[in-house]
Every structure is written in C-alpha cells, then in structure tokens.
Amino acid sequence: MTRRILIRRGTLVLPDRRMLVDGDVLIEGRVIARVGRGISDPQAQSIDASGLLVGPGFVNLHVHFREPGQERKETLETGARAAARGGFTTVLCMPNTSPPLDHPLVVQALRLRARALPFTNILFAGAISRGCQGKEMCDYGLLKEAGVVALSDDGASVDSSRLLYFALQYARYFHLPFILHEEDSELSREGHMHEGEVAFLLGYRGIPRVAEDSRLARDVLLALDTGARVHFTHLSTERSVTILRLFRGQAPLSADVTPHHLLLTVEDIPRFGSLAKVKPPLREKRDIEALKAGIADGTIDILASDHAPHAPEDKEGSFLDAAFGISNLEITVPLYVKALVEDGVVDWIELWRKLSYNPARFLGLENKGVLAEGKDADLTIVDPQTEWEVDVAQFESKGRNCPFQGWSLRGWPVYTIVGGRVVMAERSVVDGEFC
Amino acid sequence: MDFFVSLFGRWERVWAHRHLLGIRPLTREDILLVLERAAHWREFLEASPKFENILSGYSMVCLFFEPSTRTRMSFEMAGKLLGMNVLNFSLEGSSLEKGESFRDTVRTIARMKADVLVVRHRDSGVPEYLASFLPCHVVNAGDGMREHPTQALLDLLAIRRTLGRIEGLRVAILGDILHSRVARSLALALMKLGNSVVFSGPPTLVPESVLALGAERVFPVEQAVEGADVVYLLRIQRERQEAGYFPSLQEYTRFFGLGERLLTRMKEGAFIMHPGPVNRGVEIEHRFVEHESSLIEEQVTCGVAVRMAVLEILLRGEKTS
Numbered sequence: 001m002t003r004r005i006l007i008r009r010g011t012l013v014l015p016d017r018r019m020l021v022d023g024d025v026l027i028e029g030r031v032i033a034r035v036g037r038g039i040s041d042p043q044a045q046s047i048d049a050s051g052l053l054v055g056p057g058f059v060n061l062h063v064h065f066r067e068p069g070q071e072r073k074e075t076l077e078t079g080a081r082a083a084a085r086g087g088f089t090t091v092l093c094m095p096n097t098s099p100p101l102d103h104p105l106v107v108q109a110l111r112l113r114a115r116a117l118p119f120t121n122i123l124f125a126g127a128i129s130r131g132c133q134g135k136e137m138c139d140y141g142l143l144k145e146a147g148v149v150a151l152s153d154d155g156a157s158v159d160s161s162r163l164l165y166f167a168l169q170y171a172r173y174f175h176l177p178f179i180l181h182e183e184d185s186e187l188s189r190e191g192h193m194h195e196g197e198v199a200f201l202l203g204y205r206g207i208p209r210v211a212e213d214s215r216l217a218r219d220v221l222l223a224l225d226t227g228a229r230v231h232f233t234h235l236s237t238e239r240s241v242t243i244l245r246l247f248r249g250q251a252p253l254s255a256d257v258t259p260h261h262l263l264l265t266v267e268d269i270p271r272f273g274s275l276a277k278v279k280p281p282l283r284e285k286r287d288i289e290a291l292k293a294g295i296a297d298g299t300i301d302i303l304a305s306d307h308a309p310h311a312p313e314d315k316e317g318s319f320l321d322a323a324f325g326i327s328n329l330e331i332t333v334p335l336y337v338k339a340l341v342e343d344g345v346v347d348w349i350e351l352w353r354k355l356s357y358n359p360a361r362f363l364g365l366e367n368k369g370v371l372a373e374g375k376d377a378d379l380t381i382v383d384p385q386t387e388w389e390v391d392v393a394q395f396e397s398k399g400r401n402c403p404f405q406g407w408s409l410r411g412w413p414v415y416t417i418v419g420g421r422v423v424m425a426e427r428s429v430v431d432g433e434f435c
Numbered sequence: 436m437d438f439f440v441s442l443f444g445r446w447e448r449v450w451a452h453r454h455l456l457g458i459r460p461l462t463r464e465d466i467l468l469v470l471e472r473a474a475h476w477r478e479f480l481e482a483s484p485k486f487e488n489i490l491s492g493y494s495m496v497c498l499f500f501e502p503s504t505r506t507r508m509s510f511e512m513a514g515k516l517l518g519m520n521v522l523n524f525s526l527e528g529s530s531l532e533k534g535e536s537f538r539d540t541v542r543t544i545a546r547m548k549a550d551v552l553v554v555r556h557r558d559s560g561v562p563e564y565l566a567s568f569l570p571c572h573v574v575n576a577g578d579g580m581r582e583h584p585t586q587a588l589l590d591l592l593a594i595r596r597t598l599g600r601i602e603g604l605r606v607a608i609l610g611d612i613l614h615s616r617v618a619r620s621l622a623l624a625l626m627k628l629g630n631s632v633v634f635s636g637p638p639t640l641v642p643e644s645v646l647a648l649g650a651e652r653v654f655p656v657e658q659a660v661e662g663a664d665v666v667y668l669l670r671i672q673r674e675r676q677e678a679g680y681f682p683s684l685q686e687y688t689r690f691f692g693l694g695e696r697l698l699t700r701m702k703e704g705a706f707i708m709h710p711g712p713v714n715r716g717v718e719i720e721h722r723f724v725e726h727e728s729s730l731i732e733e734q735v736t737c738g739v740a741v742r743m744a745v746l747e748i749l750l751r752g753e754k755t756s
C-alpha cells in the first residue's frame with residue numbers, strides 16, 4: 001500500500017514562482033501527488049500545518065560528515081540525523097575526509113552507506129585534486145560514474161592556477177560544477193583569526209581579507225575564461241562580494257555564505273574562544289553588511305552551513321591548537337531567519353529560494369527545490385513564530401562545537417519529510433517505522 | 436619509362452612546389468596528383484622482388500632531430516626502392532653535440548650535394564627555415580606541433596584505397612589535437628578535398644582554438660563518432676598527463692579511448708585509423724588494433740608509397756619545369 005501523507009492548512013512556499021499561498025499538500029509514496037486547497041484523504045496520515053510554512057525541502061551545499069576517517073567527529077548517520085533536524089532534505093558532503101573522496105571506490109562505499117539512511121539525501125562532492133593536495137587532477141569521469149555531483153577541494157584552496165585552469169576545462173566534459181574554497185594559503189598561513197586590531201590585541205597572527213579576495217578574483221577570471229560552472233562557498237569579505245557582483249552576469253557564477261559569518265564578528269572571539277575559530281575567519285561588521293547586501297541583491301544566491309563538527313578534544317586547550325569549524329546544521333535555518341528575515345534583508349520566499357530552489361538548480365536536481373505535483377516528496381515545514389533556545393545537548397550531531405548555545409531563535413523547522421517519509425517531527429528525529 | 440615521360444607535361448602544369456613543407460600550401464590538385472602517383476606505387480609495393488630506379492643518382496638525407504622509427508624508415512625504404520642514395524643523420528655523436536650550430540650542420544650536409552633533405556624537428560617552422568637558404572628540396576617529416584604532410588597524404592591514400600573515394604566523407608579525429616601535427620595536416624588535407632572533419636577528446640586537449648582549422652569540435656566523443664566514416668585515433672603521450680592535461684591513462688581509456696562503448700556508437704562499416712605508434716590498451720583497446728575495420732597496417736604500407744610519390748614528384752617533376 002502506498003504511503004500517503006496529507007499536510008493540511010499550511011502556508012505553502014513556492015520558491016520557483018516566488019509565491020506564498022494557503023493550501024494543502026498530498027504526498028503519495030515518494031512524490032508530491034497534489035498541491036491545492038481543500039484536499040481530503042481520510043486514509044492519509046495527516047499533519048496540521050496551520051500557522052506553519054510548508055515548502056520544498058532545504059538543500060545544503062556544504063556539510064562535513066567526516067566519513068571516512070574521522071568518525072569520532074561525525075558519521076554519515078549522525079550527520080544525516082542532524083540534517084533532518086535542521087530541515088535539510090538534501091546535503092552535499094565535502095570531500096576532505098581521510099582518505100579524501102578522490103577515488104571512485106571511496107565514493108561508491110559511502111554512497112552505499114548513505115542510501116541506507118532515511119534521514120536525508122546525502123550527496124557527495126569529489127575532490128578536485130588527488131589527496132586534496134592541489135597537484136594533480138582526479139579522475140573526474142570515474143568519480144562522476146561513482147556518483148559525485150560536484151567537485152571541491154574544500155578545506156583548502158587550489159593553489160596551482162594551472163591545475164585549476166585545466167580542471168575547469170576538463171570537468172566540463174563531465175558536466176561537473178565546482179565549489180571553491182577561496183583562500184590563498186601563502187597569505188593565510190599561520191593565521192588563526194581575522195587579521196586586524198582584535199588579532200593584534202589578542203596576540204594572534206591574522207588571516208587577511210585579501211587571502212580570500214585575491215584568490216576569488218583569480219578564480220572568477222579562470223571561470224570566465226573556461227566557461228566552467230563555478231560556485232564560491234562561504235564568502236566572508238566585503239571585496240569578495242564586490243568582485244563577484246562585478247562579474248556575475250558574465251558567467252555562470254554563484255556563491256553561498258554561512259550563518260555564522262552573518263551573525264558573529266571577530267569581536268566575538270574573546271567571548272566564545274575556540275568555538276568561534278573557523279575558516280574563513282569571522283570578519284567585521286562591514287563585511288557582514290556587504291554580505292547582506294550581496295544576499296539582498298542576489299549576488300549571493302545560496303545559503304549553506306559549512307557544518308563542521310568536531311569532537312570536544314579538537315576544540316579544547318589552547319586557541320592556537322584548536323581546530324577550525326562550527327557545528328550548526330541543526331540551527332542553520334533559524335540562524336538565517338535571525339540574520340536575514342528579522343533584519344529585513346530578505347523575505348521568507350527569498351530565504352526559502354536560497355535554501356532550496358537555488359542550490360537544487362545548482363546541482364541539477366530537477367525534482368527538488370520545487371513544491372509541485374510530480375516532484376520528489378522532500379518537504380520542510382517551518383514554524384515562523386515560536387521561539388526556542390539553542391541547546392547543543394540536544395544536537396543529533398556529534399559536533400557540539402557551537403557558539404550559539406543558549407541563543408533564542410525563531411523559524412525552526414518542525415517537520416522534515418524525505419522521500420515521502422516523515423524523518424523529523426516536532427523538532428525530533430523520527431526513528432523506526434514511523435509511517 | 437615512357438609512362439613517366441608522358442606524365443611530365445601534366446606535372447609541369449599542376450605541381451609548382453620545390454619543397455613539401457606542409458599541407459597548407461598545397462592545392463586540391465596537388466594532393467590528388469600525389470595520391471594518383473602514390474596509388475601507382477602502392478600497387479608496385481605488392482610485387483616482390485621490386486625493381487625500379489627512376490631516382491638513381493639522386494641522394495636523400497634523413498635529418499631527424501626527434502626520435503622516429505616508422506617515418507624515417509618509411510622515407511628510407513621509399514628512397515631506396517626508387518634507387519636513391521639514402522643517408523641517415525644521427526643526432527648522437529654529431530657535430531651538433533660538439534657545439535656546431537644548427538645552421539652550420541645543415542649547411543654542411545647540403546654542401547655534400549644532397550638532393551633531398553627530409554627533416555623532422557621539434558620546432559614548428561624549421562622546414563621553412565631550411566628551405567629558405569638551402570639549395571636542396573626540403574621535405575617536412577614533422578615539425579613540432581604544426582605539420583606532418585606525408586602522414587596526412589598516406590592517410591588519404593589508405594582511406595581512398597579502402598573506401599573507394601576521398602571526398603564527402605566524415606572523419607572524426609580523437610585525442611590530443613592540441614599537440615598533434617598529424618591532426619593539423621590531416622584535417623587540412625581532408626577539408627581541401629571536400630570532406631568534413633570533427634575533433635573530439637578531453638577539452639584540455641581539444642581547446643576552442645582548434646576551430647581555426649575549420650573543423651567541428653564536438654563533445655562527447657560518443658557524439659563525435661556518430662556518422663563518421665573514419666574514426667582516427669591519436670597517440671596519447673604520458674607527458675600530457677604529467678603536464679596536467681588529463682588525470683590518468685585509466686580514465687583516458689575509459690572515456691576517450693576506442694573500446695566497445697565507443698564502437699557501438701560508430702556507424703556500420705566505419706574504419707579505424709591511427710598514425711602509430713599505438714599505445715595498445717590506452718587510446719585503443721588491444722583487440723581493435725588488428726580488427727577487420729582497422730586500417731592501421733595499411734597506413735604503414737601507404738606511407739612508403741606516398742613517400743615514393745613525393746620524392747618522384749619533387750625530383751622528376753621539377754626537372755621538366
């Protein structure tokens with residue numbers, strides 16, 4: 001018997017059409033069967049969505065689930081559960097694991113494991129270079145056959161212009177888009193936080209803005225020259241936005257940010273310590289303003305997480321020794337609501353678009369990111385009103401390295417439906433044979 | 436001999452070149468003349484023993500500054516079959532290694548009154564340079580990444596012998612177009628005779644600039660071979676991987692090499708060609724090298740015939756003009 005779910009009396013978010021409408025959604029099996037008003041189906045499991053926003057599931061282009069090799073930080077399973085709790089029905093795992101996703105066999109093995117997890121659709125980015133070492137191209141054709149949907153050396157930038165130049169040309173043959181982490185390693189070397197007065201006063205070497213700006217500028221030009229599909233991830237600086245805005249119309253470029261780069265600055269480091277140690281580093285107010293302006297005018301068209309879970313021991317001890325990264329997958333959406341909706345930067349429709357429709361388009365997922373009949377039954381339901389406090393103790397993620405502990409936020413996902421299955425209800429992951 | 440005398444009149448009219456520097460300077464008629472004479476010599480090669488000495492008294496020096504087996508031997512065979520004195524220059528132990536300049540080395544050889552200088556060099560344009568000041572006929576046996584005219588001509592002969600015509604065909608050339616003098620010469624020659632040429636391979640090795648030749652550029656290779664009468668594979672060199680143009684031979688073979696996957700996309704009766712030397716199992720699966728649709732061995736024989744024709748036309752044709 002086909003499983004049916006009826007979501008009733010919600011406010012439907014149609015990001016592709018930039019519309020909000022009141023209505024119901026009927027799911028049959030793995031697809032959306034009907035979208036409309038006054039749908040009734042007594043046999044279906046019913047979810048009352050009155051007062052809630054119902055839209056296509058969120059798609060996250062940037063998470064680290066640490067498998068294989070660093071399972072003490074996160075696993076596909078804990079990561080997938082965190083995604084369900086965060087309202088993400090599709091996530092893209094970065095390849096900087098151990099070993100990295102530079103060989104088809106590693107990708108195949110992970111995909112088999114990912115397929116057994118119902119909580120979210122886990123996709124994988126393959127490495128741009130072997131071992132993410134920035135020296136030789138990986139076998140992009142073989143990686144694509146193994147199932148990667150994008151290429152990235154995230155965690156590091158591709159220092160060799162020649163390698164990236166060839167990679168961008170070569171990968172077009174296989175229609176693989178790139179996700180670039182922009183950081184000139186020469187300029188960022190030994191830096192632990194944003195370069196500036198705070199770093200000076202605290203006595204740490206800095207990572208200057210230009211480490212990102214200059215690398216992004218180079219790669220924008222490489223993208224223009226090669227015509228490759230290039231996405232810039234976790235922008236953090238004012239000039240990154242300026243450069244991207246300048247060239248965006250000339251090539252298929254896109255970009256994302258993280259919520260922490262919109263809500264925290266380098267000034268917060270004394271308060272949060274190593275919990276706020278992240279790459280790129282937290283910048284300054286003017287960078288936040290520039291990022292928000294970029295989000296408002298569409299220069300930044302995707303919102304991601306850079307969910308970077310770590311084990312407690314990775315963040316303990318001295319600031320210098322602490323790992324870079326913030327665990328935020330479960331609170332990404334309410335953090336964006338705080339940073340963008342409550343601040344009037346974008347409305348709910350635009351927010352939803354940047355969280356679902358745009359990233360789905362980037363990955364070429366035709367049946368995701370859209371709430372319409374015949375599309376995949378991946379949906380997220382959000383409560384736009386109720387405030388809850390962030391409690392890292394409730395995280396499904398193994399990573400509790402989160403500076404937002406105790407923050408009171410609105411806009412939490414309250415249901416997540418993946419492939420026609422309710423995997424999260426009332427902010428809790430649903431285990432077992434729930435429907 | 437009467438036969439050739441009767442032809443002299445025609446050569447005078449159509450062959451106006453002192454050298455064979457590339458396909459680019461040749462007209463359609465030039466190419467057809469070479470093919471016509473080469474077809475004759477191709478039949479001649481079937482005889483054993485072979486007696487011919489129309490070029491006896493002429494001498495040829497093969498000046499190869501790059502390693503070569505088949506091209507050099509093919510020229511040598513062609514010259515000797517026509518009764519020429521053939522000398523091979525060897526780079527090792529040469530006066531060049533003793534510090535003599537390139538210009539002086541070739542001048543010295545020319546002063547020995549060689550009639551034909553066959554030259555291969557890693558630098559594009561060296562044949563032109565030599566032709567500009569040497570008194571002998573210069574034949575380009577491959578200059579850098581630019582031209583390899585006798586290879587193109589022998590390929591045309593092999594195609595015409597097999598398919599019965601050399602116009603209105605579609606030829607897909609696959610692989611390292613960027614670094615290939617064979618691809619450049621062959622595409623030029625094919626198009627001068629009214630054939631269409633399509634290039635494909637890894638985009639890094641088939642950049643947009645290949646369009647300068649007037650051929651098409653089609654990706655992926657599966658689409659490029661569709662409807663092609665001939666699928667021409669280029670040798671892939673490991674140096675290209677080391678230089679970063681493609682990631683691995685394994686991936687090259689899988690996606691750009693000729694195997695079952697590509698064969699199923701080729702049209703019935705299409706032929707496979709390769710200039711050699713073949714990397715078996717890399718750009719072409721082992722069993723297709725000697726496949727019934729492979730012209731690879733025929734190309735080698737046609738090579739001798741074409742070089743005989745070129746030497747004949749340069750030396751005999753010029754005499755009368």
